[in-house]
Amino acid sequence: MAKKYWLVKSEPSCFSIDDLAKAKKQTTHWDGVRNYQARNFMRDDMKIGDLVLYYHSNTEPPSAVGLCEVVKEAYPDFTAFDDTEDHYDPKSDPKNPRWFMMDIKLIKKFKNIVSLSDMKNNPKLSEMKLVQRGNRLSVMPVTKKELNEVVKMSGTKL
């Protein structure tokens, strides 16, 4: 199976790339996704070794900040079963889970962050879902070319 390429969004006030850098094994489970399209990508399509751009939303400037890889494929999002969790969902049953997550590991923080406006101004990224109007998906596919272009813009040596 060919490697796939993704972008995940997080609000840095919630979980930033620095939080990921400090996490055990620089790995985290991507929990709390409560959108069916995003869930389907995680549950059905994200495979170990896929590359993932890490994007900070709701911050100034909104920007891509690093590169990660998938290290564990879909498993039930247990935070949906816990009524003390923000993303608790009583409709998700442990016997038939509605929500899934996967694990990502930090490969490298970008040398320079790549702002949303820089991505919008790059004609090579005009087809990227992220820069298109009204996109609210927190997990979305990108192409290999798009991912490589963003890495290039960041000036990061891998």
Added chain:
DNA sequence: GCCAACGTTGGC
């Protein structure tokens, strides 16, 4: 199965 009301996301 339609669609109005409502809630959330996220750039600005």
Added chain:
DNA sequence: GCCAACGTTGGC
């Protein structure tokens, strides 16, 4: 803080 865009809910 505003508000456009979008997803979900629920009455009918």
